Amino acid sequence: MSDWLLPMLRPARARMDLDRLAANYLAVAAAAGRPVMPVVKADAYGHGAARLSRHLAALGAPMLAVAYVEEGTVLRAAGVRSPIVVLAGFGPGQVRSLLQHDLTPVVSTPDTLAAALQAAGEGGRPLSVHLEVDTGMTRLGFTPSEAGPAAARLSESGRVEVAGVMTHLARADEDADATRRQLDLFDQAVDELAGRGIRPRWVHAANSAGLAFLRPSHTLVRPGLLLYGVKPRPLAPAIDVKPVMAVSADVALVKEVAVGTPVSYGGRWVAPRRSRIATIPFGYADGVPRTDGMRDHGELLVKGRRVPVAGAVCMDLTMADLTDHPEAGEGDEAVLFGDDPTAWDVADHAGTNAWEVLTSIGSRVPRVFIERGRVVGVESRFTPRAGDRTR
DSSP states (O other): OGGGGGGSHHHHHHHEEHHHHHHHHHHHHHHHSSBBBBOOOHHHHHOHHHHHHHHHHHHOOOOOOEESSHHHHHHHHHHOSSEEETTTOOGGGHHHHHHHTTTEEEEEHHHHHHHHHHHHHHHHHHHEEEEEEEEOOOOSSHHHHHHHHHHHHHHHSSSSSEEEOOOOOOOOOHHHHHHHHHHHHHHHHHHHHHTTOOOEEEOOOOOOOTGGGGOOOOOOOSSSSSGGGHHHHHOOOSSOOSSSSSEEOEEEEEEEOOOOOOSSSGEEEEEEEEEEEEEESSSGGTTOOOOOHHHHOEEEEEEEEEEEEOOOOOOEEEEOOOOOOOOOOOOOOOEESSSSSHHHHHHHHTTTTTTHHHHHHHHSEEEEEEEETTEEEOOOOGGGGOOOOTO
């Protein structure tokens, strides 16, 4: 299809394996035993939200979740017709966009509650919302004691349907006891809503790590990271998934340098022997971390073997030491992460987590979508005809 574009683009890419995405989704759905709402915020964690949202909807996902109204409107423009839940709130000036694009907001503050009531009055039909309860994240959401009155205000207006109630787990990937305490508070809040006659269809708390703590009364799950084939850590559900994204670039040049030759900005890496230094056309503007950890301990996979990064990562380029890998040379693919190294390997060198590694892959890196071993789509911000964001 659009594979003819690849030679016209820079020799770097983020490959998205749609077969793996499908397998991951089906594995999560089977383990959850209830509907799955994929989280496709932040451009589907850097994977390309339009293409992946359509693919997930075709697999049976009943709804999708984004963080902000703008993300929902982009999906609508790309032809996504599934219900879309807006998790992170909205501004008063976005009420019209919510209504126009049929987005379902999460009401999580007094201001968004007031705005939801206003929107329902303007829309001419009941507005569907989800209500967020803060059980320990200390971020957005009503406290458990505030949630009942807030839900009552919405429901008693006659203009708003409280279709869902949710909470956000703060430590499901780290602390099982703290997670159970949060879930207990959440369930108590849901029971209070029921005592007021408010019984939302969608009750949800489980993010990717939270799938290990599912409760029978919860009717929806909303994984993100796990769908993209990366497990949370140290705690994660026992679900077999594989990475969807692999980021790589082709070696542009290999130089033979003498012992004592400094490499990259600052000259902090100095050749300890006669060395073969590869230059690879991706850098920190593309998502390669520019950290001391990456400079001193980072590795790329070239021709089946890991090789060390040599010198500071530059904005557009990264150098690697091929001295112990004489078979590798110009034109060979250098993998930043995928199956090996993993996103977590890169995160360790960056002092961050896998979520940030995935979402940091820059927009100038072409996204290449693979299905059944064939290129079925290419997206590049520099080639309008390359993508299918609006089809």
